[in-house]
Amino acid sequence: MDSMTALTNQLGSETSPYLLQHSQQPVAWQTWGQQALDRARIEDKPILLSIGYSACHWCHMMSADTFSNHTIAETLNDGFICIKVDREERPDLDDIYQTAHQLLTGQPGGWPLTVFLCPQTQLPFIAGTYFPAEESHGRVGLKDVLAKVSYFYRQQHVEFRSLREKVRQGYEKLEVLASEKDTLLNPAPIDVALHHLLRLADDVHGGFGGAPKFPMPVNLNYLQRSYEQAADPATGRHLLLSLMKMAQGGVHDHVGGGFYRYATDVHWEIPHFEKMLCDNALLMANYAEAWSISGEPLFKRTAADIFKFVQRAFANGKQGLYSSVDADSEGCEGGYYLWRFEDIEALLNDGELTLLTCLLGQTDKHNFGEYLHLHFDKTLVETAAECGLSYDQALAQFLTLREKLLQVRLQRPQPHIDNKVLCGWNALWVRALAIAARVFNDQEYLTHAQQGMDFIRQHLWRKRRLMATWQQGSAKHTGYLDDYAYTMDALLELLQVQWRDEDYQFLINLAESLSNNFYDQQQGGFFFTAHDHEPLIHRSKPLVDSVLPSGNGVAARALLRLGHLAAEPRYLAMAEATLGYAWMGISSIPENHVSLLLALQEFFDAPVQVFLLGDDVLAWRQLIQDQFGSRVHCYAVPSNAEFYPPEIMSMDMGQAVMCVQDRCLPPYQNVAELMQAIADQVKPAEG
Template sequence: MSQQSASARNALAHETSPYLLQHAANPVDWYPWGEAALEKARREGKPILLSIGYSACHWCHVMAHESFEDAATAAIMNEHFVNIKVDREERPDLDRIYQIAQQMLTQRNGGWPLTMFLTHDDHLPFFGGTYFPREPRHGLPGFGEVLQRIAEFYQSEQDSIRRQNESLRQALDSMAQQTAASADSLNPQPLTLAIEQLAQNYDQQHGGIGSAPKFPHPTHIERLLRHNALEGDARARDMALQTLRSMAAGGIYDHLGGGFCRYSVDAEWNIPHFEKMLYDNGPLLALYSEAWQVSGDDQFKRTAEETAGWVLREMRAPEGGFYSSLDADSEGEEGRYYIWTPASIEAALKDDAEAERLLPLVMRHYGLDRPANFEGHWHLRVTRPLSEVAEELGLDIADARALLDRARQKLFAVREERVRPGRDDKLLTSWNALMIRGLATAGRVFERDDWIEAAATTLDCIREHLWVNGRLLATYKDGHAHLNAYLDDYAFLLDAILTLLQARWRRADLDFAAELAEVLLEHYADEQRGGFFFTADDHEQLIQRSKPLMDDSLPNGNGIAAFALQRLGHLLGEPRYLDAAHRTLLAAWPDIERLPFAHNALLLALEENLYPPQLIILRGDADQLPTWQAIAQQGYQPRRLTLTIPAAETNLPGALAAMQPQGPAVAYVCSGTQCSAPIDDAGMLRRQLHGA
């Protein structure tokens, strides 16, 4: 749809969010969340219909086609409600509040599309749900009927609505009344208990936590790998590696183009929900790189390379950042872009000189010799290991790998001719930060300067377009950045910068990290109880100022803020950062103790609070430092932070100022506030870090 045609219909035509623009030509008189819509509701006394979704959401599209594009349904909406459409990726503050309220009201899990009905004056929800069909089915009432009943109820039952809203307000307020633990409460027990809880929910056969629908949960995998590094726990390592192997072999992974889909609808990782999100692939890129460090398994390296290849090929914006997501649908059907038939595979490969060897290899490896697995079609996943198929076909494993790569390239070229899924081309600060961290980690592990450069360019993009007057903005598209940033934006970006600094030193990046930390402390910190609010102190006033502690599809912002501030505090010798991190842990301690495995981001901070990170500062000549850096960064050492700072760099801030160059190269090795004598011999450094 064109923006010009949309502008004749509703107020979404002037937005930049691709999701909002998808609804700009609806017959519904949609408004974005803002004073114009809220004032209209107050003036007219109409309840607000709040619809929250995102552009890659399949059921959001279904509800849009069934109801929001239907003139009769739109007429009811326009007559009785002020209709507000929200992109949950741009406004996670609103989404977080109303998802929690929906769960309180209905005692059911939330999701998208989220459909909430709010009072006209104080914006408290009095009824809600997720997807409603246009006609009654699956035990759900038709949306038109719901609208009529809600409109009548709102006019006749104001007293009961206000009583319910007062109870809801009290419940929301009580969530903020956290009681902090005493100063000596922190202990390592939650680190161990989290592993036990993960083990209890672990799928021994297929890997992963829980059953269908099964999500990647990068924070869980990271906890398992870090616990193995901390305690030498082989069980934790094996759970992490089996999960990563199963995901890379399953249909949740794109075997032709690289990258991971959002989740698997089954427990076996076979059939995904086909949307691809930037926020999954950044953390998974880092994890597959670290899994290769732990295991040396080339499957992890290939998966990391292909995932990085996908994001750089298909998600890169001209400004240097990364787009948000790829849709689950193309041509109106979920997964259409990705699926095959044996006949279409044969047609794609038949003209190759090696077709007689390619076809049976692809068919057996990816399961096309088995019954269709997706609505009469085949979605590629590894059903038999390549080594097994190679032996059956009398092929050397190296030849089989070369043949498979050749076939994949041909199939990928054919798929490129199809109608592509829609792409949400806004840049989100927090999601780009996760990809900066992923690329910087993978670039350092695999010595890929191009990936490190891409991470640095993305950080530069954020500084240029989303850092305005000393504050971050949340989203950018088509030359326009807007919306005050959230806790996640600052926390994830601070963590990403510290990761990038380990791959490539840039003084400006360290200074930027310190600026971000200062904004966190000034505008987001809860000075009374500890921890950080999701929104700044000068943010729009909503029905709740939340302080989330639990991980969801993203790592928790309080946990990452505490983790990154702790690291920066040790690095610069800044006690204010260390104190803010410690107070966050104390504020969250009752929640951490109650359910450790749901607070993995906070467990990162707890681990390094109890066992401070090892800091290695390398100073010296540019031609000497790479050798020293390779020694310091050898292997999977998650609690090690290494900065390689050229001798020419002067006037370093804080504790770094004392770490002066001495001769061709020197290493300063510190743990917490304790530092060893400078080490001026590379062999000695190797022995101290890795033993004889």
């Protein structure tokens, strides 16, 4: 390699929207790869690793204020090798260096993530997030950081080695903590986690903790499952309160549908305006399932609004869905979504304006600077009574005024959309659609769910391996644990709505690929990257939930369900070993491991399975769903099926078989007898 040749910005040939956003900057950005890493090692230059994503507001700020600064760029190009990474394309790198940020600073990271690496080892020694070019509002400027890093690296070798070693030891400690486990599993952490979550609950505004406030759909799913198991009033009350307050709040887009990433306040009033496919997928499932136990019309309407938003904003015409909508438009955070109240007054008639004003309640008409962001203080039921309208009249009027606002908003300059199709996030969406199709008995949701799964199978399944992303007609990056776990989870939900041989076969193939490429045969659990992935400084097995569910938690539960469905003890054994590997974390801080706890719950109390064979008994599935919900997994296998579980082989057409744990009861040919047998095993759904 000719180390004398000056590096130039290499991002122009990339497809990632985030990388392309930095392709015209004076910084000589490189992509992560052996060429850039070798250059850093040979020239003995520290690596500046910058990780972000295209919808991130503070990534835009650092791009405009810092990386477009020619003085900063000159310093970077002279003394550093600068590598830019899209965290949605490379979640493996993001996971490793977010952990490093925590180890070095004692604080959680975020985006943009800014890390300085040793060129010889790729171990980090300085980490931060957003840096302005110059010191501003108490934030140290990158100009000063670069001078200190250069001096630190060149002169203070003892301290440099000490920090580098601190990170190395931190990674090693994480592995030791996870492996020092008591493999004697017990269900105690399940209730402990629920107790801790309810202790963190905001009993007034819903959700958990203070500002900034994330919806945390993983925690809400845990409340849902816990309530279904025990019907505890406090659990159900907080679940429904949280979903109600979020649906009314400004974290929900009342004009275009869908949810923003998080709220900046405890009231859910003012959001951070980016929208992500993954968040909306998880929340759509939350709202659909909560409707099944409450019948609350707002929940059904909110699920439908999410669906319409995703199809309008993210659909690419090939059934795969884009990943995110930017927080900014025309250089202003949230500008696309904000209103001047006088413009609303000019747009609506008197009745519509009265209804909207009642919905807003005490909300200031200028709650975002001189603008208004819609945040409803009352429900539509309460507003209808206040305005002297029936609920149907109020709903019709609301839908009309919303459509007026939407048509005006659609004429504004659109926020940037990241057009990457991410396998795992698309699988989360398929799962949400399948749940909504089952709960609402809705064919449109089912059609879109099956189309989404067909896209994953046809475009992201290559040589019996999943790919992580798809863009401009081609798949890139070998898939990660989450891609497999989320896709398996989606298939298990989809098969309960309509059995397709290709879905069951795909599910088995994914389980085998997951086992062969990710499973740790020595200690149990699944690595985030495959066994043949490029070697990195740390190979993690993620156990803790974030806004997204833990890949190990989802994989363990999916394998438990599939193990019972396919009568395959290997899958059950892998799930049990994964729980054993994670036991120290589960038992120490259970509320941080709720996806694993959902698997633990099913390990001790597997849902009842019902198999229906033949076209004449397919209609029984809806009866079972309506009465028992998710406490029963029902698979209705049509007469023309050719690929099915072994339980089916001993059945005759027009029969039903119920299985409890690993024991299957004699067949039923009468629906009333079947329903009574199920009721003897599980409690009916609360309605």
